[in-house]
Amino acid sequence: MAGLTAARRRLRPTAWSEAWVAGAFVTPAALVILLIVAYPLVRALWLSVHDVVLTRPGEAPFVALANYARELASPDFWAAVQRSLVFTVVSTAIELVLGIALAVLMDQPLRLRWLLRSLVILPWALPTIVNALMWRWIDNAEYGALNALLTQTGLIGSYQQWLSNPSTAMWMVIVADAWKMTPLVAILVLAALQGINREQIEAARVDGAGVVSTFRYVVLPLLTPTLLIVLVLRTMEAFKVFDIIWIMTNGGPANETQSIAIYAYQTAYRAYDFGRGSALGYLIALAIMLLAAVYLRVLGRVGRS
Amino acid sequence: MGPTARRRLRRLLRATVLYGCMLVAFVAILAPFAWLLISSVARPVDLLAKPLSFIPSEISFDRYAALTIGANPDSAAEGFRAAMLNSLTIATAVTGIALVVGVPAAYAFARLRFPGRSRLVLIFMATYMLPPIALVIPLYQIMSGLDLLDTTMALIIIYSSFVTPFVIWIMRGYIEGISPELDDAARVDGCSRLGALIRVILPVSAPGLVSTGLLSFLLAWDEFFYALVMTQTNAAKTVPVALNDFIGRHGIDFGLLAAGGVIAAIPPVLIAFVFQRYLVAGLTAGGVKG
Numbered sequence: 001m002a003g004l005t006a007a008r009r010r011l012r013p014t015a016w017s018e019a020w021v022a023g024a025f026v027t028p029a030a031l032v033i034l035l036i037v038a039y040p041l042v043r044a045l046w047l048s049v050h051d052v053v054l055t056r057p058g059e060a061p062f063v064a065l066a067n068y069a070r071e072l073a074s075p076d077f078w079a080a081v082q083r084s085l086v087f088t089v090v091s092t093a094i095e096l097v098l099g100i101a102l103a104v105l106m107d108q109p110l111r112l113r114w115l116l117r118s119l120v121i122l123p124w125a126l127p128t129i130v131n132a133l134m135w136r137w138i139d140n141a142e143y144g145a146l147n148a149l150l151t152q153t154g155l156i157g158s159y160q161q162w163l164s165n166p167s168t169a170m171w172m173v174i175v176a177d178a179w180k181m182t183p184l185v186a187i188l189v190l191a192a193l194q195g196i197n198r199e200q201i202e203a204a205r206v207d208g209a210g211v212v213s214t215f216r217y218v219v220l221p222l223l224t225p226t227l228l229i230v231l232v233l234r235t236m237e238a239f240k241v242f243d244i245i246w247i248m249t250n251g252g253p254a255n256e257t258q259s260i261a262i263y264a265y266q267t268a269y270r271a272y273d274f275g276r277g278s279a280l281g282y283l284i285a286l287a288i289m290l291l292a293a294v295y296l297r298v299l300g301r302v303g304r305s
Numbered sequence: 306m307g308p309t310a311r312r313r314l315r316r317l318l319r320a321t322v323l324y325g326c327m328l329v330a331f332v333a334i335l336a337p338f339a340w341l342l343i344s345s346v347a348r349p350v351d352l353l354a355k356p357l358s359f360i361p362s363e364i365s366f367d368r369y370a371a372l373t374i375g376a377n378p379d380s381a382a383e384g385f386r387a388a389m390l391n392s393l394t395i396a397t398a399v400t401g402i403a404l405v406v407g408v409p410a411a412y413a414f415a416r417l418r419f420p421g422r423s424r425l426v427l428i429f430m431a432t433y434m435l436p437p438i439a440l441v442i443p444l445y446q447i448m449s450g451l452d453l454l455d456t457t458m459a460l461i462i463i464y465s466s467f468v469t470p471f472v473i474w475i476m477r478g479y480i481e482g483i484s485p486e487l488d489d490a491a492r493v494d495g496c497s498r499l500g501a502l503i504r505v506i507l508p509v510s511a512p513g514l515v516s517t518g519l520l521s522f523l524l525a526w527d528e529f530f531y532a533l534v535m536t537q538t539n540a541a542k543t544v545p546v547a548l549n550d551f552i553g554r555h556g557i558d559f560g561l562l563a564a565g566g567v568i569a570a571i572p573p574v575l576i577a578f579v580f581q582r583y584l585v586a587g588l589t590a591g592g593v594k595g
Binding site for chain 2: 044
């Protein structure tokens with residue numbers, strides 16, 4: 001061992017040679033990532049300060065921040081932001097609460113626990129598009145299984161237009177999203193639970209703490225880092241949601257499920273307004289980066305304490 | 306009632322509640338998917354009946370045959386077959402590229418000290434978080450300029466840009482978990498850094514590579530937004546786009562939609578069940594170490 005340490009000391013490369021090796025190792029990835037991302041980012045910035053509408057080819061006058069100003073003054077933009085926020089907060093909250101509950105359940109010494117643990121990966125593995133199609137079909141107004149189930153058991157009187165009723169559409173999308181993503185939260189939380197030292201829990205129980213207070217004061221604090229990371233990933237994903245809504249409702253009815261990403265897509269590809277579409281893309285990216293920065297700071301603080 | 310009886314009652318109550326919750330979890334997980342499966346094999350008469358009978362009177366696998374191996378495919382089946390092939394090509398190529406360029410970078414971030422390291426990691430992660438909507442318009446113009454619109458190549462290039470940071474993120478966590486003594490020993494034996502990476506780190510991190518590769522494949526298989534914008538014909542449409550087309554063209558044939566959905570779900574669901582252990586390890590490595 002001593003020989004190895006000595007050899008390692010002799011090996012300790014100069015900072016320069018290590019930097020060269022690192023450069024060689026990182027460059028291919030940097031090329032792939034940065035070329036495909038950096039140039040479009042610059043180009044999008046250019047587009048966002050010009051008036052570029054595809055139906056008027058050849059003209060692209062510089063308009064400074066007019067595209068941004070127009071969006072920030074538009075009620076449609078803020079309505080879409082609000083819908084994205086509702087989707088993000090509600091779906092993330094449901095996924096966290098149910099995910100923790102499911103993880104705790106899978107952590108109990110129960111028969112068939114192995115089966116639940118392996119089946120739980122199914123919703124997560126289902127492609128987003130298939131999940132959305134499945135729920136679109138379940139929620140169908142005329143032939144859907146949900147309507148059939150609820151009327152045939154007498155819970156509702158008549159078939160409901162779940163996805164074309166403005167007051168229920170968003171909730172149905174949230175249910176579909178929660179069905180797919182709750183298992184991921186449960187899998188991550190279960191892994192964290194299994195990493196907790198059982199003796200700590202035993203000690204709390206011996207000291208007379210009940211199940212609930214043991215969970216609240218012993219387990220939950222130990223889960224905090226995992227939960228925070230799950231929270232970060234889920235909110236950022238949810239805020240840019242497009243696929244599941246696009247397949248289930250196309251942003252309808254009456255724009256009631258039009259998230260900010262769908263609003264931007266429709267601005268860019270229905271109105272062919274690439275200038276405004278790019279400005280919207282930048283605004284969304286900025287919001288997400290801001291969110292990431294706040295989270296990084298919070299995570300850093302938790303990690304240190 | 307004595308204390309023993311009370312304890313037994315309590316244990317019984319606890320078991321009832323827990324198994325009750327478990328039953329709810331099983332039903333919640335399985336019922337929607339079971340209905341998708343049933344819909345894909347039930348006759349239209351049964352699917353459109355009111356009141357609906359959840360157990361179909363007879364089942365047939367005609368739709369699966371029509372979409373996959375049936376002779377004389379109609380335009381829907383033809384499109385779906387082409388899309389399966391495109392999706393497989395794209396997801397495989399993207400996984401390969403992302404692993405080849407991502408793993409050395411992950412090694413560098415985990416093991417080597419060089420100026421700007423932590424900043425570069427942050428930049429890479431930030432690109433992964435960028436919403437596609439912010440990049441799609443310029444990418445569309447670039448692909449159009451390069452004459453790559455509606456090709457699988459365009460999607461391979463674009464997907465590589467967000468799967469690579471994902472690979473770096475997870476593999477960095479894996480490699481950091483491997484004892485540095487191992488590569489030092491290899492280097493004492495005269496290996497270069499690249500040699501240490503190939504001969505020591507790669508074999509030791511094989512489970513990590515498998516899970517990262519599988520997760521990368523799933524990411525590419527699942528992608529919808531870029532594919533929706535960049536593809537027009539069977540030459541490049543992927544499975545998610547083909548399924549999206551089904552809604553428009555076969556809005557009423559729910560059974561066909563369900564069958565298409567099940568087929569599209571087979572590769573990822575198979576991967577998930579067969580490699581569950583690896584996947585969970587990969588997810589937690591990426592999710593927890595960040």
